[in-house]
Amino acid sequence: MPLGAVAQGLLLFALGRIAFLPGVTVILYRVAVAYLQATGWMHNPYMDGIIKQKTSAQFPDASGSYGSTPANNDVVVLLIGFRNNHPLGVLAPGVKEIGGAFQAMNKDLDAQAEKFDFLGMTSWLNASTRETQNESLAVGYFKTVEGLHAFAHDDLHRKWWAWWNSNYKQWDHMSIYHEVYHAPKGHWESIYVNSHVSGIQSTTSKVVDEKTGKEMWASPIVDASRGLLRTSAGRMSRSEATEHDKYGADPYQ
Numbered sequence: 702m703p704l705g706a707v708a709q710g711l712l713l714f715a716l717g718r719i720a721f722l723p724g725v726t727v728i729l730y731r732v733a734v735a736y737l738q739a740t741g742w743m744h745n746p747y748m749d750g751i752i753k754q755k756t757s758a759q760f761p762d763a764s765g766s767y768g769s770t771p772a773n774n775d776v777v778v779l780l781i782g783f784r785n786n787h788p789l790g791v792l793a794p795g796v797k798e799i800g801g802a803f804q805a806m807n808k809d810l811d812a813q814a815e816k817f818d819f820l821g822m823t824s825w826l827n828a829s830t831r832e833t834q835n836e837s838l839a840v841g842y843f844k845t846v847e848g849l850h851a852f853a854h855d856d857l858h859r860k861w862w863a864w865w866n867s868n869y870k871q872w873d874h875m876s877i878y879h880e881v882y883h884a885p886k887g888h889w890e891s892i893y894v895n896s897h898v899s900g901i902q903s904t905t906s907k908v909v910d911e912k913t914g915k916e917m918w919a920s921p922i923v924d925a926s927r928g929l930l931r932t933s934a935g936r937m938s939r940s941e942a943t944e945h946d947k948y949g950a951d952p953y954q
Contacts, residue, residue: 750897755953757925757936758891758901760820765908765919771929771936772887776901777818777843780880784827784836787874795872802861803839809857810841814907817855818848821904836876842904846883890936892925894953926953 737743760774761767783803787793791800810819820842827836843849852858865877891901898920905918928942929935931951935942945951 751895752893752898752922753895754924755926756893756896756902756922757930758893758904758921759923759930760904760906760921761908761919763908764911765917767923769929771938772889773938774886775845776820776884776889777846777849778882778884779841779843779849780838780882781841782836782838782876782878784876785874786835786876790835793874795868795875798864799875799877802864803837806858806861807839809855810852813852816848817852818844819852820844820906821901823900823903840900842901846881849881887938890933892933892936898922926951 734743738745738747757771759767759771760776783799785791785793785796787796791797807822810817810822813819822839822841825838825840827838830836853862869875893899893902896902902920902922904921906921907916908919909916923930925931925936929938929940930942931953932940932942932945934940934944
């Protein structure tokens, strides 16, 4: 923003009022595109990938069957984040290295998903605490705590763990943190309506077709508009999912 303001000021000094023309053109273009998309005259790319129904996440078994009992698996959730507190931002010492470490470990998890009982991960930026949005968070899902710990003590993570231990005192402007939650079966549920694939729905599980023996990666996304998946208690196998009947017609059916 400061650099942009300086550039605009220099253009105004050199060109006079004509310097406003590029900015006005961009604004008018964006307003026109937004109007055309909102009225249906132009494709709205923000709707790409949206699943226009009520869905939930349920993990399939080894054969690809989702079964009739919701939340029939344990889920381990890892929240791991990084925050930079240096005025130089991404140019601060250590930021490049720790960014590379996160990318390398994410690739390692994907490559060895079975070994670590890894299901998937999504990444987020904290957009509300600071204007610089310099805090990132990754949410990872595992089948077991043992799988998560196996990754933590594997060679690549140990390499970067040792790197952090040897540098954190001199680079105290960098914050790292993690939280781990173990949800036993029947103690977790999810709901997504008119949503893109995100969170636990972005995970995959390896399954084997019983007829062909072919290995595949299956999505956990299932229809949540009927049966036990209609309600929160039903999705945790704690009710027959009738507790919402008293509220009238279900808009998702």
